[in-house]
Amino acid sequence: MKIGVLSLQGGVAEHITMLNRLGAQATEVRLPVELNDLDGLIISGGESTTITRLMSDYNLAEPIKKLAIQGFPIFGTCAGMILLAKRVSDSSLRPLGVLDIEVQRNAFGRQKDSFEIDLSIPILGQEKFRGIFIRAPIITGVNSGFDVLCQLNEDENVAVRQGKLLACTFHPELTDDLRFHDYFLSLVRGKVT
Numbered sequence: 001m002k003i004g005v006l007s008l009q010g011g012v013a014e015h016i017t018m019l020n021r022l023g024a025q026a027t028e029v030r031l032p033v034e035l036n037d038l039d040g041l042i043i044s045g046g047e048s049t050t051i052t053r054l055m056s057d058y059n060l061a062e063p064i065k066k067l068a069i070q071g072f073p074i075f076g077t078c079a080g081m082i083l084l085a086k087r088v089s090d091s092s093l094r095p096l097g098v099l100d101i102e103v104q105r106n107a108f109g110r111q112k113d114s115f116e117i118d119l120s121i122p123i124l125g126q127e128k129f130r131g132i133f134i135r136a137p138i139i140t141g142v143n144s145g146f147d148v149l150c151q152l153n154e155d156e157n158v159a160v161r162q163g164k165l166l167a168c169t170f171h172p173e174l175t176d177d178l179r180f181h182d183y184f185l186s187l188v189r190g191k192v193t
Contacts, residue, residue: 001188004029004038006064008054010046010079014173018181032063040073040188043080045134045171048105051079052093061096068098073164073188075181081167082137089140099165102141111135119170121150121159124179131158131170138169161187 005015007028019026019042029035041064043051055061068074068084076084076099084099093105114135118128131152139157142148150159150168159168164187172180186192 001025001039001185002027002037003185003188004035004041006041006043006051006055006060006080008046008058008060009050010044011077011171011173012044014171015042015044015077015181018173018178019185022178022182022185024185029060030058032059035060035063035067040075040184041067042184043074043076043083044173045078045080048079048082048088048093048095051083052095055083065096065098068096068165071164073166073184074098075166075184075187077168077173078134078136078171081139081169084165084167087141099160099162099167100143100145101139101160101162101167103137103169104140105135105137117152119150119152119158121180123149123183129172129177129179130175132172132174133158133170136169139167161192164188 002025003019007030016026083095085095085101085103086097087102089104116132119131121129147161148157152158
């Protein structure tokens with residue numbers, strides 16, 4: 001299984017390490033031609049404005065959007081989730097608009113307000129998952145057709161799935177816990193319905 005990691009900015013190496021540990025073939029994606037022959041794609045955390053600009057500069061936005069619309073498996077973490085969203089409530093940023101959610105950037109504050117917390121994510125099993133929130137966004141609106149995978153509080157959705165699009169506001173690649181990436185690989189294999 002060959003999984004691309006959008007390699008324009010952000011936590012690329014960490015995602016590649018997680019995928020390699022799970023036995024997937026991880027490859028960096030910087031150009032549209034590198035999207036060919038992939039089984040899935042990860043858009044990592046980083047700075048959403050910078051990644052958006054670079055996606056435009058390297059002509060990646062439209063090919064990725066087209067793949068998502070066709071049902072291609074894509075996993076967005078933190079800034080990657082922002083880029084997949086239909087709406088970003090507090091910014092002039094123009095995301096890809098393929099994941100029918102609204103997000104607010106930096107919802108918990110600045111860098112100094114970053115935090116870690118144990119999360120209950122039933123699809124990953126009983127054991128808590130360590131959520132690392134770094135200048136994290138929050139999902140402020142979710143439409144029908146979604147599976148909410150995790151909430152921080154009753155009204156704070158932090159992980160969702162819509163078809164083969166998976167997104168979380170935190171950074172699973174910064175933990176030693178492979179379960180979230182393994183779940184994405186199960187989605188790629190078609191083992192999650």
